[in-house]
Amino acid sequence: MAINNKKSDNNKNTNFDDKKFKYIIYYAIIVTLVVFLINDYFVNTEVKHIKYPQFISMVEKNEIKEVQFGTDRIVFTTKEGTEFEKKTLYTGKFQDSETKLKEDLDKRGIPYDKPLPKPISPLKSFIINWILPFFMFMALGRFLFGRLDKKMGSGVMSFGKNTAKIYAESETGVTFLDVAGQEEAKESLVEIVDFLHNPKKYAEIGAKLPKGALLVGPPGTGKTLLAKAVAGEAKVPFFSISGSGFVEMFVGMGAARVRDLFNQAQEKAPCIIFIDEIDAIGKSRDGAIGGNDEREQTLNQLLAEMDGFDSSKGVVILAATNRPEVLDKALLRPGRFDRRVIVDRPDLKGREDILKVHAKGVKISDTVDLNAVAKSTPGAVGADLANIINEAALRAVKNSRTEVIQEDLSEAVEVIIAGKEKKDRILSPKEKRAVAFHEVGHALVAALLHNTDPVHKITIVPRTMGALGYTMQLPSEEKYLITKEEMFDQICVMLGGRAAEEVEFNSMSTGASNDIEKATSTARSMVTIYGMTERFDMMGLESVSNRYLDGRPVRNCSAETESAIDEETLSIIKDAHKKAIDILTENRELLTKIAETLLEKETIMGDEFMKIVKGEDND
Structure with a gap:
């Protein structure tokens, strides 16, 4: 059973009732006005106007039965057998002649008086005092509630109706x-x-x-x-x-x-x-x-x-x-x-399949390798991958190309991860040199340890998300488990940037703030969640909440134990920091050589970096 471009019957009935109610109001107002006008017309047709000289002539001929003096007119009725028999007539009033006119009326015995307020017919009174105000307020209320319905997105007049x-x-x-x-x-x-x-x-x-x-x-x-x-x-x-x-x-x-x-x-x-x-x-x-x-x-x-x-x-x-x-x-x-x-994050094959689905409506070059893009986006979800394809298409249009190439997709991945290149941020030579050694410190520690992912790219081009440079590592294969040794080496890589600054400049900068935050979080997880220390063995000290959102840990221990956790976390951080410094001190010349190359080129890809590390470069 399928519905083609139709709303529910309930919505139909609601709309029909609304329209029907609206038409009834309009119809009632129109009928009321018509009845009022017709009634007023017939009442007014009973009174006829004549000119003042004609009225004076009728007074002299004694054809007037009764006279009433109004504020702006004279209303009178005629006797039987006259031209306007038993008719109510009126004429204009002249203040100067009123006294003489009253004398003539007294002389001829014609009664006169001031007019009483004009009586209103019961129908007219009922319509004016009850019907019209009722329908006017109903129409006004309907109009105001209709406006409120649109603003609130649901019917104020139909509270219990669902919005599905x-x-x-x-x-x-x-x-x-x-x-x-x-x-x-x-x-x-x-x-x-x-x-x-x-x-x-x-x-x-x-x-x-x-x-x-x-x-x-x-x-x-x-x-x-x-x-x-x-x-x-x-x-x-x-x-x-x-x-x-x-x-x-x-x-x-x-x-x-x-x-x-x-x-x-x-x-x-x-x-x-x-x-x-x-x-x-x-x-x-x-x-x-x-x-x-x-x-x-x-x-x-x-x-x-x-x-x-x-x-x-x-x-x-x-x-x-x-x-x-x-x-x-x-x-x-x-x-x-x-x-x-x-519905979890897709694996490598899943990411490649998602990229193929989103690439169907985009003109992509035959030389594009979507598997390489999938490998460079571990942890990405479907929305991220759709965004990458779209960013790549926008970049191709910006560079006046008719199809997306591999370079567009690679740049799109970096835009999603680190933001766009910030070309207006110019670093001083001293800062640029510090950033270069910092990033090479990350890369070199990663290259010289056994349990780390390969370096894909090193750059010192600032990005809009705040990074003055970054080192990108990509896993060679999909991993679902991480060993203690791998986690410790990851911390060493994170602290490699600060270690390089200390080895080269014997000073510290604020550039390692994000590295310190990530390293501390990883070391703390080793102690509290994964049971990777001898002191606490396999005791669960924290549990993960909001697993599918930020994954923040919740403490399951006392304040005293919390202090011991801090000591154990600090011990891991110090060991990793010392190991990173030892590696870079032993390879001081290689550190300087790669940093000088990075200062010259601003970006080094993973293959070129590994050639320098292995001594296979042209120099």
């Missing part, structure tokens, strides 16, 4: 062919798609459709893309809403929207509901002081609805989060979210 969008197959335009680097995740979701297409073969064996699948992974790995791909493959209605869309300023509206969403879904079954960033409403209720807040009501309603619907009808709930550790246990139990699909 329904995407049809043609609107998502995404299938599993558009998702690369997540083969295991796709395999878990393919079964759900197949169940929606062929429910009978699963029903025959007694298998039930999973009620929900939770997509978990770091930002940018393609969780939302996978959900859209499931909708594109299943060809069923796809309800998409963010977790924050349930909770708004009105208490109880979140629970009402959850009910409305599931009611719509059951009417459209088979279908898929996708809740992005479900942690906005699904946070754990453990330790909560207040038990009646809006978010908790919404979560309780979501739990009740997930228990209440029949999965055999084909309603599948997909949710995405990068904070699974904060979700409520009741939400994660089997029968609600039966599957947890890990």
Whole structure:
């Protein structure tokens, strides 16, 4: 069952009711005005104007029955048998002649008086005092609420309506062919798609459709893309809403929207509901002081609805989060979210496949090696790789090329990692020399140790992200485990920049701040998380929180133990620092030679650097 460019029936009915209500208001106002004008016309047609001389003539002929003096006119009625028999007439009033006129009227016995206020008909009074104000305020309120609806993004006049969008197959335009680097995740979701297409073969064996699948992974790995791909493959209605869309300023509206969403879904079954960033409403209720807040009501309603619907009808709930550790246990139990699909950072092959997918719409040279780009981007997610392809295409256009070449992709990788070249930042010769020795110190320590990644590039060209230069290392193969020796050598490489400054200049600069931060974090992890010291053995002193975000550690020890951890971390840092200084002191001439070459060329690639280290350079 597919929907082509249509909204839900509920939205249709809401729009139809709004239009119908608006037309009724306009119709009522028009009818009221017409009735008012017609009534006023007939009332006014009963009174006729005549000229003052004619009035005086009628007074002299004694044809007047009664006269009333108004502020600006004289109103009178005529006797029977006259030209204007039993008609109400009026004429203009002249103050100078009023006294004489009254004398003539007294002489002829014609009664006169000041007019009473003109009586208003009951219909006219009712319309003016009740009908018109009512409809005017209704129209004004409708106008103001309509403006407020647009600003708030949801209906003020329909608080309980959900804000979920329904995407049809043609609107998502995404299938599993558009998702690369997540083969295991796709395999878990393919079964759900197949169940929606062929429910009978699963029903025959007694298998039930999973009620929900939770997509978990770091930002940018393609969780939302996978959900859209499931909708594109299943060809069923796809309800998409963010977790924050349930909770708004009105208490109880979140629970009402959850009910409305599931009611719509059951009417459209088979279908898929996708809740992005479900942690906005699904946070754990453990330790909560207040038990009646809006978010908790919404979560309780979501739990009740997930228990209440029949999965055999084909309603599948997909949710995405990068904070699974904060979700409520009741939400994660089997029968609600039966599957947890890990959408993690892609490996080398996955990165290459992702690059191929994003390169389909870009003109790329046949000489481009996407595998080399994938090797140079360890830890990158799908969003990063898409950005790299786009940056490379922009660079090709900037350099007046009709296709992307390898140089564009290499520069794009560096732009993502370190920022663009900052050409207006000119260093003094002294600073430039310090930066050169600092970067060569990193590279040389990395080259002379056994457990480090190969050096790919050394440069002293400043970048927009604050780096005055950088040394890029790329792994020769994909690694999933790191040994103690490798971690210690990594710390030595990080401290190699400061060590080179001390060896060459016997001084220190602020350029090593980021190196010190990373080295301290790595050394602390060796002590507290990985159990790589004799003093604490395999005792877990810290645990990682927000694994898929910043991965900050949480302390699980006393303050006294914390002091001992600092001492052990400092010991590792000192050992690594001393080792880096020893390596560079022993290779002082090589350090100077490479630094002088870097000062001359500003950038040295990995192959050229290794030739100098091995003594194979032209000199």
